[in-house]
Amino acid sequence: MLEIGQYNRQFAYAYAARWAFDRNPLFYNFTGIGGDCTNFVSQCIFAGCCEMNYTPNTGWYYRGLNDRSPSWSGVSFFYDFITTNQGVGPFGAETAPEAIEVGDVIQLRNELDRHYHTLLVTGFAEGTFLVSAHSDDAFDRRLDSYTYEGERFIHIEGFRRYVKNEVQCFENLYQGISLP
Numbered sequence: 001m002l003e004i005g006q007y008n009r010q011f012a013y014a015y016a017a018r019w020a021f022d023r024n025p026l027f028y029n030f031t032g033i034g035g036d037c038t039n040f041v042s043q044c045i046f047a048g049c050c051e052m053n054y055t056p057n058t059g060w061y062y063r064g065l066n067d068r069s070p071s072w073s074g075v076s077f078f079y080d081f082i083t084t085n086q087g088v089g090p091f092g093a094e095t096a097p098e099a100i101e102v103g104d105v106i107q108l109r110n111e112l113d114r115h116y117h118t119l120l121v122t123g124f125a126e127g128t129f130l131v132s133a134h135s136d137d138a139f140d141r142r143l144d145s146y147t148y149e150g151e152r153f154i155h156i157e158g159f160r161r162y163v164k165n166e167v168q169c170f171e172n173l174y175q176g177i178s179l180p
Contacts, residue, residue, distance in 0.1 A: 002088065002160040005049060009103030009156075011170050012048035016120050016132040019043065020139035024176050028065040030073055031135050038118040039073040040134035041105060043173075045090050045120075048103055049159035050169035053081070053089035060089050062179070075107060075115050082154060092156040097129075104155050106131060108148040115152065119143070 019040070023029045027043055030036040042062065046052065053059035053069075060081045062068040071081035082105070085091040092105070100106070100121055106129065108117040123130030128144040143151075172178045 002162065004158050005051070005161050005166075007045075007090065007103060007156045007158050008048045008166065008170070009101060011166075011174075012044045012103040012120065013122055015044045015047035015170075015174060016040075016122050017139060018174060020132045020134070021137050023134075024173075026173070026176055026179055027062060029134075034073075035117075036073075036134035038075050038078050040132075041118045041120045042072045042078065044103070044132075045105075045156060047170055047173055048156070049090050049161070050166045050173070051089045051159045051161045053085060053087050055087060059087075060085070075118050078118060079107060079115065079152070079154065082156070085160075088160050088162070090156055090159040092154045095153050095155040097153050099155050100129065100153050101155070104153065106143065107152050107154065108146060109150040109152070111149045113149075117146075117148070 052061035054061045059069045060071045062072045070077040082092045104121045106119045107115045109115045119131035119133045121129050122132045123140050128142050130140040131143050132139045
């Protein structure tokens with residue numbers, strides 16, 4: 001039976017702070033070949049819940065470069081998974097900017113109405129959000145310093161799991177030792 005766990009926003013934030021300008025050796029770096037932004041945000045969210053969803057094609061998981069779900073590193077696939085997931089792993093909902101917290105997600109949209117960049121919210125500044133990302137590496141960068149046509153806000157509501165030791169998972173992930 002699945003239980004709902006509380007997403008650890010502090011772990012997601014700490015992971016972003018540690019790896020925003022570096023790369024965790026447990027994950028492939030997609031910079032230069034499509035971008036690493038959603039891969040990085042997925043890592044941050046995973047640090048905050050330590051649950052993956054291994055459902056083929058529609059899950060959210062990373063075992064290696066050639067064994068990962070499209071939602072782990074693809075902007076639109078990530079959105080589709082996180083906003084519809086009813087199984088194991090994180091879940092969330094598109095929301096108003098006022099409902100956003102540290103550890104939530106913002107995706108930017110271009111003039112062609114295509115969402116192209118995924119950012120993790122790591123703070124707040126007067127009139128804007130502070131975000132962290134890969135590809136154009138950033139930690140606590142002002143959202144209003146980006147050029148884009150629009151955005152969507154995704155609030156991570158929690159995650160579903162089978163009982164597990166999240167602290168040990170986080171420590172191993174944070175130190176770049178192992179994936180659970």
